[in-house]
Amino acid sequence: MRKPVRFTTWPVMVVILFYLAPAFGDGMTLEDIARLEQAGQVAVSPDGSKIAYTRIVPRDLRKEDDGAAWTELHLVDARGESRPFISGQVNIRSIGWLPDSSAITFLDERSGDDHATLYKIPVTGGEARRVGSVATGVQGYSFSPDGEQVAVISQEPDSDELREKREQGFSQIIYEEDWKPRRVWILDRSNPDADIEPLDIDGSVQRVEWSPAGDRLAMAVTPRQLVDDTLMFQRLRIVDLDGEEIGRIENPGKLGDWSWSPDGAHIAFIGTETIHDTREGRLMVASGDGGQWANLLPDLAGHVWHVDWRSAGEIAFVSYEGVEARIGVIGPDGEGETTLLQEDGLIPESLSVADDGRIAFAATTVSYPREVHAFSDGQAERLTNSNRWLDERTLARQEVVTYTARDGLEIEGLLTWPLDYIEGERYPLILAVHGGPEAHYSNGWLTHYNLPAHHAAAEGYFMFYPNYRGSTGRGVDFALTSQGRPAAEEFDDLVDGVDHLIERGLVDGDRVGITGGSYGGYASAWGATYYTERFAAAVMNVGLSDKISMLGTSDIPQELYLVHYLTWPWEDWEMYRKASPIYYASQAQTPILILHGDADPRVDPTQSRILYRYLSLQDDPPPLRMVLYRGEGHSNQRAATRWDYSLRLMRWMDHYLKGEGGDPPDYSIDYGLD
Numbered sequence: 001m002r003k004p005v006r007f008t009t010w011p012v013m014v015v016i017l018f019y020l021a022p023a024f025g026d027g028m029t030l031e032d033i034a035r036l037e038q039a040g041q042v043a044v045s046p047d048g049s050k051i052a053y054t055r056i057v058p059r060d061l062r063k064e065d066d067g068a069a070w071t072e073l074h075l076v077d078a079r080g081e082s083r084p085f086i087s088g089q090v091n092i093r094s095i096g097w098l099p100d101s102s103a104i105t106f107l108d109e110r111s112g113d114d115h116a117t118l119y120k121i122p123v124t125g126g127e128a129r130r131v132g133s134v135a136t137g138v139q140g141y142s143f144s145p146d147g148e149q150v151a152v153i154s155q156e157p158d159s160d161e162l163r164e165k166r167e168q169g170f171s172q173i174i175y176e177e178d179w180k181p182r183r184v185w186i187l188d189r190s191n192p193d194a195d196i197e198p199l200d201i202d203g204s205v206q207r208v209e210w211s212p213a214g215d216r217l218a219m220a221v222t223p224r225q226l227v228d229d230t231l232m233f234q235r236l237r238i239v240d241l242d243g244e245e246i247g248r249i250e251n252p253g254k255l256g257d258w259s260w261s262p263d264g265a266h267i268a269f270i271g272t273e274t275i276h277d278t279r280e281g282r283l284m285v286a287s288g289d290g291g292q293w294a295n296l297l298p299d300l301a302g303h304v305w306h307v308d309w310r311s312a313g314e315i316a317f318v319s320y321e322g323v324e325a326r327i328g329v330i331g332p333d334g335e336g337e338t339t340l341l342q343e344d345g346l347i348p349e350s351l352s353v354a355d356d357g358r359i360a361f362a363a364t365t366v367s368y369p370r371e372v373h374a375f376s377d378g379q380a381e382r383l384t385n386s387n388r389w390l391d392e393r394t395l396a397r398q399e400v401v402t403y404t405a406r407d408g409l410e411i412e413g414l415l416t417w418p419l420d421y422i423e424g425e426r427y428p429l430i431l432a433v434h435g436g437p438e439a440h441y442s443n444g445w446l447t448h449y450n451l452p453a454h455h456a457a458a459e460g461y462f463m464f465y466p467n468y469r470g471s472t473g474r475g476v477d478f479a480l481t482s483q484g485r486p487a488a489e490e491f492d493d494l495v496d497g498v499d500h501l502i503e504r505g506l507v508d509g510d511r512v513g514i515t516g517g518s519y520g521g522y523a524s525a526w527g528a529t530y531y532t533e534r535f536a537a538a539v540m541n542v543g544l545s546d547k548i549s550m551l552g553t554s555d556i557p558q559e560l561y562l563v564h565y566l567t568w569p570w571e572d573w574e575m576y577r578k579a580s581p582i583y584y585a586s587q588a589q590t591p592i593l594i595l596h597g598d599a600d601p602r603v604d605p606t607q608s609r610i611l612y613r614y615l616s617l618q619d620d621p622p623p624l625r626m627v628l629y630r631g632e633g634h635s636n637q638r639a640a641t642r643w644d645y646s647l648r649l650m651r652w653m654d655h656y657l658k659g660e661g662g663d664p665p666d667y668s669i670d671y672g673l674d
Helices: 010-021 028-033 161-165 227-232 388-392 453-458 487-501 519-529 548-551 557-565 573-578 581-589 606-616 637-660
Strands: 037-043 051-057 071-075 084-085 093-097 103-108 117-122 129-133 140-143 149-156 182-188 204-210 216-222 235-240 245-250 258-260 266-271 283-285 293-296 304-310 314-321 323-330 336-341 347-348 360-364 370-375 381-382 398-404 411-418 427-433 462-465 507-517 537-541 592-597 626-631
Touching: 028 453, 028 637, 037 093, 037 360, 051 093, 051 370, 071 103, 093 140, 103 140, 117 258, 117 537, 129 149, 140 204, 149 204, 182 204, 204 258, 216 258, 216 462, 235 266, 235 453, 283 304, 283 314, 304 360, 323 347, 336 370, 398 487, 398 606, 411 453, 411 487, 427 487, 427 519, 427 637, 453 462, 453 637, 462 487, 487 507, 487 519, 507 519, 507 637, 519 537, 519 581, 519 592, 537 637, 548 573, 548 606, 581 606, 592 637, 626 637
Parallel strands: 037 370, 427 462, 427 507, 507 537, 537 592, 592 626
Antiparallel strands: 037 051, 051 071, 071 084, 093 103, 103 117, 117 129, 140 149, 149 182, 204 216, 216 235, 235 245, 258 266, 266 283, 283 293, 304 314, 314 323, 323 336, 347 360, 360 370, 370 381, 398 411, 411 462
16 A cells, blocks of 8 residues: 555644644633534535535524524635635535536525525626425435436425315324325426426435436435434435336445446445444445445444545545544455545545545544545645634643453543643543444544533543444444443443543542433433442433333334344343433432433433433432423534533533532523623
């Protein structure tokens, strides 16, 4: 393999200098975190001269109504200069390009639109122009190679009869039966409003991509338009332009990113080899006619999550290995694997490749959140700076930590240090547990509204982010180590990591808090009940507390069974019972703050309610509070919710890890927005 290129532009020099001496300035506040902007989707033009990207801009609650962040359209031009294209109070999404690179394409609801509509805006400037839509709005699209036609995905519209019944008040939901499939329409750009029928595809289409050869479409299709199906049962189908099936790729299990080769001869995709793999992450290639596939990196000790083609003979990919990541290439025959870009602390999070091989990607580092980067001619370059004021903040030292679990397994994690650290003193710790568990932390930007590492560092905390067993980034075998054993060794790894930091003389073992969301919320509930003697505070977000009812109320029962539990409750009631935090409620003494979106379909809010109730009914209950966020799902989107969350999280930790403890602080919050 060729020697990888090192990322040597100024942003990484900042990181290097940071480890030599601290920057000058104040640490980050929660207000700083709330106003962080970052790059979203990144798409390089086919000719490689320009890069379109979305910029995510949080709302300012002092000036704007509450809501999710705005998503603007920006452009990096041929000189490498970034400028806004469509900005302000907008929600641009699904950006792409016309094949001739003359215009950026995107979805939006603009004035007069009832649904999401496909637009284009010339790179030379001017107003966005409507390309086309269908009755229920566009949910995905792909242009023909000549740009004259576009395949669009839209939900099948209701019949006139059904609409009439709903207008009469018959709006009942027939659970998991009255779903509508997503169909594909092929629109002619010269007459986009023509009355045409969708292609006759068996199932529901999640994504469509036009072959560069122009004669066929590849589609990701599910049996039903249900979340469980989209997670576990997406399969690739190749059809002609009339919808007749040419071939299929019967990929088992979860399906990730996929891409046509430039000549249309192959499809590269990220999938699994068995339906029990916990996460897509294997780089596969198959014929453009469908059929069998080949695993190009069978021995990879990591997970591949992004793929594109640099030429008909070279597949580009992003591989996550340990806490680092790299951009590599490999031939469709599995030969010639080469690392193009690998730099510790630079974490690519997307991939877009131009016809000339130029690569654009979003990436984070330890010193900034997602920004646009490019790689070409052996050089990598950062192209955007969305938060120039970060240069005035002192950021925490971030260390890669390796320790040995009690059974001898090596575990990795990331540790952020207090800004005021003094050798020999011990500090409080916030343990941050990721969800999944098929996910992992990378050695990039770790600070978010729910895990405010740089603010915690400014307040005198260590924060530790462990990649416990079952995490991704260490290969399929490591990801399977916790399968069928919920809350067993995987959560012991968390406590072993805390013990490692105590043994190093860094952490005060009496002042350790735990927090996380989803599976991390489950770990937080476990820490507050089963491991209550080890944690002085817990903040549980959208977490699990009762495994039995969790499977019966979640929208992903097949995923839970196939890749997590491997058994149904009625086959092993004891495993489900013993893996449930409520089973240990009577011994719980850890002060716990429970947070949950009241519209969460993944982990039903009853998981939080039942834990709250079981704990509150004890003779000597621990300090306890539950907060439900109206209208929020499995992840919080509104600015007011996130601001409330950040304030409550840190106040709870401060109260029990640094303050007087005892009864919970008053439930009212001073939001400081006056």
